[in-house]
Amino acid sequence: MSRPSRYRLANQILDFIRDARFGPGHHLREQHISELLGVSRTPARAALSLLEERGILESRKNQGFFLKAGPQELHAIDMEVPATAEQDLYTKIVDERLSGKLGETFTQSEIARRYDVDRVLLQKTLAQLVNDGLLSRNSGRGWTFQPAIDSQIALRNSYDFRKTIEPAGILLDTFQFDSAALEKARRQHLFLETHPNIAAVNPTLLFETDAQFHEMIAEFSGNNFFLQAIQQQNRLRRLLEFGGYANRRRVKDWCREHLKILDAVASGDRATAAQLMAEHLQAAFSASPSYKKNLELVRS
Numbered sequence: 001m002s003r004p005s006r007y008r009l010a011n012q013i014l015d016f017i018r019d020a021r022f023g024p025g026h027h028l029r030e031q032h033i034s035e036l037l038g039v040s041r042t043p044a045r046a047a048l049s050l051l052e053e054r055g056i057l058e059s060r061k062n063q064g065f066f067l068k069a070g071p072q073e074l075h076a077i078d079m080e081v082p083a084t085a086e087q088d089l090y091t092k093i094v095d096e097r098l099s100g101k102l103g104e105t106f107t108q109s110e111i112a113r114r115y116d117v118d119r120v121l122l123q124k125t126l127a128q129l130v131n132d133g134l135l136s137r138n139s140g141r142g143w144t145f146q147p148a149i150d151s152q153i154a155l156r157n158s159y160d161f162r163k164t165i166e167p168a169g170i171l172l173d174t175f176q177f178d179s180a181a182l183e184k185a186r187r188q189h190l191f192l193e194t195h196p197n198i199a200a201v202n203p204t205l206l207f208e209t210d211a212q213f214h215e216m217i218a219e220f221s222g223n224n225f226f227l228q229a230i231q232q233q234n235r236l237r238r239l240l241e242f243g244g245y246a247n248r249r250r251v252k253d254w255c256r257e258h259l260k261i262l263d264a265v266a267s268g269d270r271a272t273a274a275q276l277m278a279e280h281l282q283a284a285f286s287a288s289p290s291y292k293k294n295l296e297l298v299r300s
Contacts (some may be wrong), residue, residue, distance in 0.1 A: 009047035012037055014056070017067060018074055018187070019180065026067040028057065075187065089117060089125045091203060094134070094239060097145060105144045133235040148239040155240070158233060159285040165229055166214065166281065167274035170265070174222030177265050181216055186262055189213070193255040206251055207238060213258050217277070220265070240288075250287045257283065 013033060017026075034044035048065045051057045056077060058068045069077070092115065096102040102114075112122050126143060129135040135143050169175065188209050195201060211234040218230040257280040264273035 005043065006046050006050055009037055009039065009043060010050045013047055013051060014074070014077060015184065018183075021071075022067050024067055024070055027063075028065045028067065030064060075190070085117075085121055086125050086128065087202060087204060089115060089121060090128060093125070093129065094203075097239065105138070105142050107142050109141075111143075132238060134239055145239070146235075148236055155285070155288060158237060159281055162214075162230070162233060163278055163281045165226060166218065167278045169218055169221035169223065169226040170270050170274040170277060172221050172223060172226075175220055175270060176222060177220045179266070182262055182266055185213055185216060186259065189255045189259050189262070193252055193259065198251055201251075210254065210258075211238075217261070217265070253287075254280065254284060 013028070016033075016036060017028075022028075028048065030041050030044055030048065033048065034041045037044060037047075048057060049059075052059055052065065054077070056067070056069045056074070057065045059065050093102065093111070102111075108122065108126070111126075112119065115122075117125075126135060130137065134146055134148070136146055137143055192198065192201065192206070192209060214230050215227065215234065218227045221227070257276070261273050261276045261280065264270070264276055
């Protein structure tokens with residue numbers, strides 16, 4: 001079982017414990033956990049052992065695993081999935097595309113020589129880039145980066161569009177939030193907002209947390225057209241957002257902004273939530289690398 005898989009399963013177990021509101025001393029049975037996660041008992045045991053290593057569970061001889069951590073400890077815990085060689089190569093390809101070092105199209109042999117990686121690792125990484133909507137395979141052996149928000153005009157148009165529809169979705173009569181989804185999002189954001197070394201967090205996790213937040217709010221609107229529009233925007237901005245995460249201070253800022261929106265939604269104050277969403281999107285645009293570069297040119 002790979003280390004990342006073990007960490008992912010451990011996070012799923014943590015979510016289950018928190019959602020069920022188990023208290024210290026609760027017995028977590030391997031069979032039940034394996035059935036819940038849809039895996040065999042061996043990976044379930046490995047994930048439970050990892051939680052024991054972190055002091056969240058304790059094992060008792062011939063009895064199994066028992067919850068050791070209390071509610072406050074559980075609220076602040078998240079098992080950060082360690083980076084893999086595939087994730088490292090993924091990030092390197094994205095970074096070089098953003099910097100212009102990597103062209104719009106390339107062949108597999110060209111990129112294999114460029115990064116000096118084996119065929120299996122390269123194919124897995126390229127497949128993930130395709131799944132994430134960043135690459136498409138040509139009819140031959142080449143690959144092409146998908147259209148993305150890669151200019152100042154496109155960036156402004158994207159944020160203008162989002163500032164129009166995202167606050168509006170919150171104000172729709174069909175808007176209805178899911179308390180469990182809100183609480184899960186809150187935990188994810190608190191983990192990042194309080195992280196002691198945000199620079200060490202994988203960019204993929206940062207993007208997914210950000211994108212899932214906006215898609216969740218759009219889904220609450222009760223209108224599939226709003227959700228589909230935000231999903232499309234997330235696909236287009238994925239490449240650019242990886243470059244924006246060089247400013248890790250901004251990550252903490254948008255986590256706090258998201259948390260304020262979550263609080264307003266949870267309290268039923270949709271007018272405030274819509275206003276906070278508009279302000280958040282404006283702040284995100286103003287903090288984007290392309291916007292700052294353009295502003296410096298205007299002032300010079």
